Amino acid sequence: MNQLARTALVLAGAGAGAAVLRKAASARRRAREDGERWMVVTINRAPTDVMPHGDPPSPLDEFGDALEITVRPAPGDRGTELAARLREPASPASASLPSRLAGKDPRQGVRRALREAKSLLETGEVMLPDAPPTGRGDTVGGKVVGLASRRAGGEGVL
Known part of the structure; x- marks a missing residue:
């Protein structure tokens, strides 16, 4: 691998790392703001x-x-x-x-x-x-729907 390719690879990695850090900081800020x-x-x-x-x-x-x-x-x-x-x-x-x-x-x-x-x-x-009739809990799918329905009560869009 020549020097130019190595430099390009390092720059791409640094850019990806910066994007990940920026995304994490944004998620922390959004979580803090959501509480307020x-x-x-x-x-x-x-x-x-x-x-x-x-x-x-x-x-x-x-x-x-x-x-x-x-x-x-x-x-x-x-x-x-x-x-x-x-x-x-x-x-x-x-x-x-x-x-x-x-x-x-x-x-x-x-x-x-x-x-x-x-x-x-x-x-x-x-x-x-x-x-819903699928939420009876008789099947695996019904159990999943029932769990999601119970949890949705606190997560609804206002």
Whole structure:
């Protein structure tokens, strides 16, 4: 291998290494920012109906002082935005994939509570999806679907 080829190989390796380091730093920064990010749902009700006495709607009231909650009119006069975030950001370890899969990420409870509050305020009850027939657990595929369905409750998109 001549000198020019070696130089090109070293430069390519250094570039790839720099890209990996940049990607890792970006992932750490994003994980830190996610812990401080507001989770928001739009509710088809007036702001005075969402928090009439300044108390958070059920089930958000279960968190007590652990949550910051804001209510503001939604853009375009389309209801109300109910936003919540943890006062103490989740640790990077609790936000990791294994923790999320085990259901130990504290943000999952906030997501679930926001969805349930939206459902209660709009319909008067917590709406649950019908169980898929493949989730019976009789087969390997059914067990996988059942596991994914149970874990999806905390990971839903807001």
